[in-house]
Amino acid sequence: MSDAETHKTLTWPEFLKEAKQFLDKSHELNDNWELVEKDDQEPNSFLRYSQKIKCKVSNDLINIEYHIVYSVSYQVPMLYFQAHRSDGSLLDVEATWSLFMPDASRSDLYEMLTQMEHPVLFRPFMALHPCRTSEILAQFGRKSENILITFISLYGPYVKLNLSNSYGLDCSKI
Template sequence: MGDMSWKDFLTQAKQFLDISQQLGDSWMLQEKDSNEPNTFLKFSQKIKSKSGELINVEYHVVYSVSYQVPMLFFQAHRSDGSLLDIDATWHCFMPESKAGDLYQILTQMDHPVLFKPFMALHPCRTAEVLKQFGQPSNNQVLTFISLYGPQVQLNLQNAYGLSSQSSYT
């Protein structure tokens, strides 16, 4: 457990979406086409930065073909529409982390489906983290979002873990 196939990602993403719909949450499944890996989960929210500025954040959970794991991409925009650069993103989302860790954790790269620059949490240790989770997860997409999302203020309701849908086998 840890790495996953595209088919597993797609199945688990759809299961996650079912839970989201049951909970009245606003996750969506975006599908560019039926090719691998052109489908991803999308969620948007407004957050307040440490300085009190309102930031619009769009999150995408995408399948990484290279690493065979879910990967979290996001874009953060100020209320005037301007995009936060990597340093502003770091200060907004991870101010307690050491600046030396910046490029090991957060990176800017092209979105694998949209081919536009997005911020991303680096996937190099995701499979290892998911394996260390303990008892194998029935939905690695849900586990991934639960573990990685809080790093960028993406917090799931506790009800996601309590849903009967989250125990798919």
């Protein structure tokens, strides 16, 4: 198997094109994703989505802001997020792990879900580590219509980010 068959990477222009197509689909579905463009430099644009979830343990309402950002190092999309309590306080790493991955071992968590500096905002965010993303995207099977939909569908559920099944429908064929 060639490297191209075992890894799926994106260039910055490809990421931006996919992000704009994803955003068109989001608008079509009346979903509230938005494209944040800091400037036209690579990689200063990202997709943003917010939602509120109820924490089962404490019954708190948690506001989560997700960002789909381009990783220059890995050449793949990356999922960053911040979770805040209703009083505005940020969930620390332990609370975030407990909320999103309560059954995972600590050693697994350090490899999967860690705090990193956001590459556009330069603030600490939680992130799903991108080290195996290109490999996982390559194993998806047939070519994806939009790699960001595939990426969010595969990685999002780990952090309570679930896309509507409508994102997978091709409305032109219905």
